[in-house]
Amino acid sequence: MIRSMRTGSVVVDLAAEAGGNIETTKPGECYRKHGVVHIGYVDLPSRLPTQASTLYANNISKLLMYMSDKDEFKINLTDEEVADKSESVPVEISPFVVTARKAGAITAGLGSLSIIGVLSPNVNFAAMTTTFALAGIVGYHTVWGVVPALHSPLMSVTNAISGTTVAGALCLMGGGMLPSNSSQTLAFGAAFISSINIGGGFVITKRMLDMFKRKDDPLEHNYLYAVPAALFLGGYYYGLQTNAPSAHSIAYLGSSLCCVGALGGLSSQRTARAGNALGMTGVVGGLAATLGSLNPDPDTLLQMATAIGIGSTIGVSDLPQLVAAFHSFVGLAATMTCLANYIAEHSHFLADPSGFAAAKLSLFLGTYIGGVTFTGSLMAYGKLQGILNSAATYLPARHALNSALLLGNGVALAIYMSNTDYSMGLQMLGLTTGLSSMMGVTLTMAIGGADMPVVITILNSYSGWALCAEGFMLNNNLLTIVGALIGSSGAILSYIMCKAMNRSLISVILGGVGTKSQGSGEAKAIEGTATLTNVSETIDWLTNANSVIIVPGYGLCAAQAQYPIAQLVKELSSRGIRVRFAVHPVAGRMPGQLNVLLAEAGVPYDIVEEMDDINNDFDSTDVVLVIGANDTVNSAAEDDPNSSIAGMPVLRVWRAKKVVIMKRTLGVGYAAVDNPVFFNDNTAMLLGDAKKMCDQLLTSLQGTSH
Template identity: 40%
Template structure:
């Protein structure tokens, strides 16, 4: 009965995550469901309570401070890391199941298959998530790093050998070395799958690895005959798979193409490097930007990863509040893959208590750019790049973007002319109606705010 209550809370909590207004409540509801599921599991059978208490204390000591202290800019890394830990736990559970059952000597077939699947996918998810964490944390380069044309052949070979090890280990009575070899090969495969994927595809990768962790947890639940793990794992796997599909559509990419090695890098191209043309940009000042926005009827703010890096969300909220006091309508245009994880910009703006009604998704806001006086782009690059519409040779051609270039005036806040994570130049920066305000995004927004106060 407690499990049924927990499942209901899981599903009700997940439904709350479909909208910003109910997301916090949904998260707390699902967390309450997990607490109920844990209690129910502890009541079900006998356990080594000393180990359980040690595990709970260790998890609490590591998890709570990490979650409380993490900066909003590092939230994608934390999501990747916590998700990876789940996959690693599942892989260890599968290994433990092999050891405690004397090498699956008398285990039913479904337990064997589920355990080996959990070991394979859980290990891939763990090590792949560590690589994603490294790229997001810039411990590893954001650019694709792979074996070139041999990459897919090597990956397929590793997968085939890992599956063969799983088959041998599952036949019953096999030496433990086969499971260890399976985990090692899966680890190498997880690293090699994510390394060639560029930073521009990282939001999709995080979502895909999350789905993989959920499916591996469901498999482990099947092996352990734990209903809570089966249901929770399938909910995570299904929702993560749907989100991955939606994110891929938002980038006009296919999931196989992303896994096969995406585009992207943190280094970027210099202006005009792609075609040899030396373009010029028009710079502006905080005072000029303030005048433009003060006399506008509508301003659209387009946040990107640059806003997250500068921690400018609170300053942006204050700027918008001042504009609204002057009779200017302010809206926020949110691209599905802006930032480094799904919903990254929503999380940042929610932290600054920006009204949910002001947050507009891409499909909802795109038609409004043509009648917008000023669009303020804060550290967004690839999601505003008109080459996605106009240049068939561009790596992002066909990707739905925010129609920023249709605005009457565009002000772009950037530190420099470096490209985004896709590693390509943005023609928007050289357009006649675009002005560049260079510098730290938070500092620039504060300067514009001060100029507005003086008007």
């Protein structure tokens, strides 16, 4: 048998200790005979552990060498082949820690109120703080009820009611038919600028809300809201004639409640237009109450009417640029009103320095916030209008520059509050106007186009806080309440936008990139070849589908492709195909912009769904048509922990049976991240201008039979 075996064969005689089962075995030896290795060891049991350990050690050594770099032993735990794929067990926080955190937050809040109570200079300041706190709570709960599709109208209506800055300007106007000094001139300009917001804001809000109307919606009779408005104004007029002591304060309360109703009405499409009517009633009522409390002479009243009348007739109609422009008006009006108030009220500051310290501080803060809002909004307007490059522009040592500007404002505040000299105080206000205006430029220029939704909401919030500062400065409940509503509205929208991008608010403001979940390693390299398609093939996929989801992005907005795509949807729907839209919260350049554009083109709002509502439906969808979107449909956000958009909520289009992505090129989006979806087997790229491609798709579809 041994002779018949091939050279190099091995035989192990386990019975070697007893003489062996093979004739050629030599007990206790390992030798070669006839080319066959004979193993006749009699101590195999004692040899096995050592051999097993050696083999195991070799395997472990090779594994560790494979996991580490060639030059040094360093294991990269973020590597895909090394990282733990098992689900991590969430660490449960003890109930004590949870309760302690909540108690700590409440302690901080109540402690702050106690400090304010001790430092409060007078009863009026304490009462205004109460009004501010309650208005902020009301605004918080009201704004959370606004549906995402109406976030653009929300921004517009808050711009309109922010025009109540005109009330502060009216309080400082005088001199007859023309202003007679610098304070009155500034107040006239502030009233004029504020009125632009009132007229343009409500007109644009109405236009946007009308876009959402469907042909089969019941007739609306919103003109009937003129009845309660007339009753409200008539009741206030009667109170003036009878010298009712509380007529002004109750009128301010009614106006403030109407402004709350304007925001609350946006909780549904059904009540949105009624809310706009309430907002108009609130602003008109607030102006009437302000004029009634001032009781100006006929010449001054004519000056006021001129400023308000001309300003309110100026039309601005471009979205989303108008929103940024309106923010700049609020900021400029706030700054001018604060400067005018300082000029007019400085003598009172001297008479009672401690009593007017809060008003003096509010005046400075209003100037500072107004300056940042004014220039920041102009920068945002320039980027959105195409006047300026929409990409982020990073100045050398920009963080140091912004820190220096902030420090300069702090120094100006310290000198301003500690000095009673009129000239020095005015110089410090002028200094903070310049420094804050520079901050608005340096902060906004470092923010790229894709972060514009957050920038606009932040500026919206700034304008509200500037209005609050005016309210404290003038001891005006209306300005404080409306400012708190607008400030909380912008803050909540900013939070929603940042959450949708998995970004921190500070990161966006400072022009940072990357998400909070981004790892420290290198992003995955994308390999593969994209599959190109054409209009004819795309139409075949669409017409043979039962379910289609269209994902629009900023590319659709830029190309103005909403009209052909709306007609395409009608054609597909007439063939019995279910068509829906999936809108990402940060798609476009302002909150809700795509919802407004689709409504403008006649797309029914009930087939336009938000990301959280539709994301689980992609698995059962036949065809997904992506138009001008990139980062919001990038699977790297979920699959690559080292991607700069890791953790960002995205639309999971890649789960559909077929994905058609319409883009100009295969290039990256704003986040400069390659999109693996482009190279998937179920993805086809339809390259070209969105408007031209949609027109060709519509023409081709209309030419095919049902």
